[in-house]
Amino acid sequence: MQRAQRNSLRLLQWMMAASLALPIALFAVAAAISYTSTKDTADREIERTVDVAHEHALKVFETIDRSLAELNEVVRGLPDDVIRAREPTLHRRLKRLSDSLPQLKSAWIFDANGKALVNSLVSPPPDLSFADRDYFYAHVDQSIGTFIGTALTPRPPYQGARFFGVSRRRESDDGRFIGVIQASVLPEYFESFYARIGSDPGSFLAMGRTDGAMLTHFPRLDHELRLDPTGPVGQKIAAQPQHGLITVAWPSDGIERRIAYRRVAEYPIYVSAGLETSAIRARWLATIGQHLVFGIPATALLFLLLALALRRTQHLQAEAAKRREAEEALKHSQRLEALGQLTGGVAHDFNNLLTVIRASVDLLNRPQLTEERRQRYITAIADSVARAAKLTSQLLAFARRQTLKPEVFDVGARVQSLHDMLATLLGPAIEIVMQLPAEPCLVNADASQFETALINMATNARDAMQGQGRIVFKVEATTAVPDTLASTGPGMAGHGFVRVTVSDTGVGIPAARLGRIFEPFFTTKQVGHGTGLGLSQVFGFARQSGGEVTVTSEVGRGSTFSLYLPRVPPDLLPQRQAPNTAPAVAGSGMSVLVVEDNIELANFAADGLTELGYSITLIDNATDALAELVVDADRFDVVFSDVVMPGMTGLDLAQAIRDRSIGVPVVLTTGYSQALSQEGVAGFDLVQKPYSIEELSRVLHRAARIRRVRDGAAE
Structure with a gap:
């Protein structure tokens, strides 16, 4: 520590000597970091924008595609003369369609010669051929699905804004070409949307075909944009055909942009969004300018501040050393207090047991002792040894170091068998309610430790109710286990769990104490009145048995402890244990x-x-x-x-x-x-x-x- 303090003082001295060079170096580093951060932020904005443009384009084309499919179903199998006969009705339908979709200029049904049978603009349509339009002749030789054409100008007598066609082939039942169904889409619909999402300076959005033809873009330019698929930009897109982020100088205007592109599902369409690199640099320069506003005055004051820092550091190091000593003393005191609380409780219980044993031994040494009293003192010694072994078992249970003796038993039956003993333990002022399942709930665990855990939970509930109230013991099978059991292996929980809940009407547990109630060092009892090992034994037994114990509580509303144990298949019958009270067996020379x-x-x-x-x-x-x-x-x-x-x-x-x-x-x-x-x-x-x-x-x-x-x- 002293070496670190000397190094810090030496560092301050070097900083005072380099007080002029350091701000310049810091500014250069900050500028580089800021430039990288500005580029990363711009890339994220561009990718978010292209995602929005992609979702918008996808919904538009899917809507148009569905509409064309519906029209195709309406006229499927109808000869051209029947369609002409129904032209007024079909005209009204097409007009309703184009009026309901703001992206559509018009909708058309063409015959095999390129003449309009029906359209949404006029009724009846003029006798004109549109066989030279790309949205028509693309379907003549083969079925290509949905076709998206290039931007076109309306043909007289039709007028209005430019459009591009989205069309589908009409076929007879035997697959012959009999015409085209087409929708004229307005590029300006996309441009108005792009204007709303691309309001930042230097923004650029475009939509084009995979062959490089641009359908729409924002902002509008004086010249037509077109991308050569074999050029540098086209080659970069071909390397990552689905989506990507590139920096390119657009061939049409020579402006360098950071562009993100994305293909619109199965359609031969790309949407792109970007920022001019000059706009990104302008953002970076604005950020750097803010740094300079604070950097120049800071440089002037740096030398004085470093001198003051040197003096203050010496003082603070002295204070920090004193504070560390105080913190270590406090931590040591807390550890001693926790250890003293545990050992005090254990020593109290063991001293009680040793007192009984010592007194019984002394009484056994008295002359003329009756057989009845001698047997009583021997029994007292045996009982004290058993209680001492139980206390040791609780310590080992929390530490998960005890050697369990698992056996298969029915939890419900075992809880029911403890009813009378629990009634005596809890006292007449506590109502006991048992909710037990009709079917067996079998587990493979140490039955003795299970009974101890249940008694410990019941005793804890009794103390929380101050000896008066209601305790509910409930046994049920469950597959829903606490999150802490997510890592339990499949062999442990392959048949679910058996949950044993003990609910009381006591004072409840404050939220601040819930995380510590299973600690052996933690108890709310007075020093010398308990070891705090009851719930610790429950915790250790549950974990060592492959289960878990949880608690929920609300102050003033009582607490519920839930013990989870892995369930075993119902075809395994509980094993009966040999009684421990059998007499000794003679050795006969063994x-x-x-x-x-x-x-x-x-x-x-x-x-x-x-x-x-x-x-x-x-x-x-x-x-x-x-x-x-x-x-x-x-x-x-x-x-x-x-x-x-x-x-x-x-x-x-x-x-x-x-x-x-x-x-x-x-x-x-x-x-x-x-x-x-x-x-x-x-x-x-x-x-x-x-x-x-x-x-x-x-x-x-x-x-x-x-x-x-x-x-x-x-x-």
């Missing part, structure tokens, strides 16, 4: 290799299993355990290993046993493992810490029994 780096925990497991009749071998690291198995694996019936150990982990040990085809089953245990939370147990049995000797004996016995059954089948 040999167990215990791999545990914590010697106290290892001795606890070894003592408990030894009392049940197991033969125990203790090793404190996975490397030595693997070496022992390689030498003589038949000594052991099962391996029981901790996951988190220095060096080779228990999961690595289990994988190595599997890779070496050592036929000894492996049971893993852990209280926290990032690897297991992300990758799972890879098919190995798992016992969560804290565990009981009874639970451990059941898992070991089951693993060994599965091995014996497998070995017997192999024989």
Whole structure:
């Protein structure tokens, strides 16, 4: 930081020395940037203008095309003498058409010799031949669809403005040429439109055919414009025939213009819009002139300002250093406060649990203790350990580091089974309403964690209502999920989601707090009255299960929490879990290799299993355990290993046993493992810490029994 400050002071000194040269350089850079910006702005304006002109031309020609098609249908199959007989009626129809379309001067129906059968100008039409007009003879030899001719002057006795023809071939049923239907289009109609959209100085708009003949342009020029398709401009257009933006000197007047062109759909017509490059430069010079107005006085004051800046910079750097120190101190204080709030709540809950355990141990040591009181104190210790494990599980749930035990269960049935417990938990002053679906809503998730999440949401709702109000629990299947689940893979949400909503009539959550309610560091309770981990557990459980949790709330109107879990197919029935209250299983001499780096925990497991009749071998690291198995694996019936150990982990040990085809089953245990939370147990049995000797004996016995059954089948 000090080096940067010295560099800034040195820079100011150099700027004072270069106070005359710098404005000139800055002006040159600004002029170059301004010129580029002015050109870019002009290009955007030109492209917008040509887009407008294109849409206008497209609508005009499509309208005329439809009108000609309708006229062709009216006279289709009619002989010329029938058309002449109906001439008054057809004349009125053509006149209505030309009067309704301001772009039309007249409409005509010609016979095969170029004589008008009907037109919109006079009735009956004079006996004149128009076979020499391009809009007629272009159709004689072949069918070319809609033809757009060049600009023409009316032939006497007809008078008026110049026009260009849009015509279509009349054919008999066998495809013979029998005449032409033609509309005379006024170029001045386009010119008046171009005058409205091209009001800027130097503007230029034109419409021409693909062969280079100009039909109309704005502004009007004294001479006729024509573009040579083989010339430089025509070659540039041919390179990009649909649309483009080019700078050209127009051959007819020699004026350089920036031109954008675009072809009108399938018609052989181009529309173009542009600005004279001199007009673009005039805009740039006007901008530069504004810079000079401010630049010249600024140059005169620059030296004085730099001198003042040097002095002020020294002062500001000193102030900035003090401010940074204050900000760092504040951030450190906030982090400590947040950490203190979390640890205070956790310590409060753990101290309560430890107090119960310590008091129970002290009471167990008293002489002449009755069996009933001894059992009560043992039960209190077991309950406290269970609550401590639950608190640890909440911490791991938010961090998404717990190892879940997914099972398929019906969410509606599970919520219904919790009704009585929720009624007791929430109290008699809170009305509970359950809206459950008739059909099963199955999910594959950790049922215990799901129940904990539901209880946490219910407890949060109870606190928000201050123990009195109404809570609605609703379960439903849904395909509409929050935006945050847009990135969920198809395997996770292939069957939709099950949504569990908990709605209360509490005080609501201010909008400023909605973004923080799932943070473990955030709680509205007083220090020492909670850890703030309830909703954090819901958040972690939802995310680790492939779902999401959202909240909507309005102050004074209550809150609604929605838990989304991926739904599984309805043909999967819920799996029943074995009860955890089964008695311990005797070892009967079963040999167990215990791999545990914590010697106290290892001795606890070894003592408990030894009392049940197991033969125990203790090793404190996975490397030595693997070496022992390689030498003589038949000594052991099962391996029981901790996951988190220095060096080779228990999961690595289990994988190595599997890779070496050592036929000894492996049971893993852990209280926290990032690897297991992300990758799972890879098919190995798992016992969560804290565990009981009874639970451990059941898992070991089951693993060994599965091995014996497998070995017997192999024989």
